[in-house]
Amino acid sequence: MAAIGAARAPVILSTRGLTRTYAGVKANTDIDFDLPAGQIRALIGPNGAGKSTFVGMLCGRIDATRGTVTFDGQDISRLPAHKRIALGIAYTFQITSVFAALSVHENVALAARRAGGDDADVARVLDRVGLADRATQSAGDLSYGHQRILEIGMGLVQDPRLFILDEPTQGLAEAEVVEFKSLITGLGDTTVLLIEHNMSVVMETAQFITVLDQGAVLAEGTPGQIRANKAVQAAYLGIPDA
């Protein structure tokens, strides 16, 4: 089960035995995961499969019960979240999480400054995501879809090496989803880890897919392989594996 390009591209992120238990209930069990640099990877699975817990442990929002996370050859398992971000990981929240009282420009500028960017970077990103004409509005006054897009812009402006997006297209209009797909596929050498429920987004953007079910890796493969996988179909349809 070789990942596309895995032979050439070095692995930028990997986990070994990553586990998280909540009061004895296992949300993630012994997840071994490798992500080659430059790949767009989708992470899918039924509700409650442990996807958000998993990426939470990657970027430091959630402490792992045990196991390791390695980013670019460095063990980051014990690093606090802000230090992982400083290494070049960007994260967008599942539930829209912008600075509501601040302007759109200031939201992106806060993200840019931390990553060493300037106002030119902010302007460039606002232009790219189509929010340039709303730069002075309060982020809280934007429509839900625009807030999602702003959130993505706050990730982009950090020029991350690994961009983790937790259900970025949730609540977006169809046209915005189309925009999002071209945005993600046009990122160049940024590695992307995408939690997504919208299968058209997954199938059209991801080069490789990891399926989580009940806190463990159920299957990995190309979109074609995953589509044909009986176990994945069973997990999604909630019927016993045929």
Added chain:
Amino acid sequence: MQRAFGLHVGVIAVLAALYFILPAYHSGNLARIMVLAIYAMGYNLAFGYTGLLSLGHALFFAAGMYGLALSMEHLATPALPALIAGLLCAAVTAAVVAALALRTRGVAFMIVTLMFAQCGYLVVLYFSALTRGEEGFVIPQAMRRIAGFDLTGATGRYFAALTLFSVTLLLIGAIVRAPFGRSLVAIRENEARATMLGYDVQRLKWLALVASGTISGLAGAAYALLFGYAGASFAAVPYSILPLLYVLLGGAGTTLGPLVGAAFMIYLFDIAGDITDAYMLIAGVVLVALTMFLPQGILGTLRKRGLSWLP
């Protein structure tokens, strides 16, 4: 940005002019208001900008006050070094208390800061051989001068208060425009998001609280120096609540809100006291009405209703 700086300089100029216009009673009041506004500006940095609701800032005010007053009283330190001693006391106290209190958040943070301040109050009482407790002590008039400049008269006191107020106002104005200040606002607005943008939220909150406590200590030291008295009542709970009220009334997270709030409240008590002995009743009703109809304070409301450039 230029407009904000211009406004600050304009306010300072008006305050300077007011001394020559106002009757002596009111300019005396205004000197006190400016010192308390310094205190509220320090508090505002933690509460208004960073979102840290402390109920223990009297500890920092008192640390500055006693740092200055005790070194003048017992070590015969001249005023300027004593002022620096006061600042250092407040800074060290804030550094230690912040490191411990910031291990908590929300309601627990309020309780922990309140308890630390109570400890400070009890320490002042415990060492009443040195501090003379509730009764307090008067700083000798002859000592209250800096570089030959007499701080005991109306003029000296007013312009010393104005100088310290101006320095603090311009400093705060610069801090909140700088990347540091804007990251504090980010923490206030959405701490989880700020963390996930790579901000070291714990460290920034600590720095904010140390700066806030040190400025509060400057106010305490200035109060003792200009009004010539230090007493335990300045370390008690009401003095932790006052800056919160000033800031809420004037507008949390606005640079001039603390001045407006302090002036409003001191004159509210003053005027209500002229009308009736039950002045607390009038003041209470006005405060409740203000919170109901101007929940963002006076300047906060103005900023929302069109003056969006207000710093």
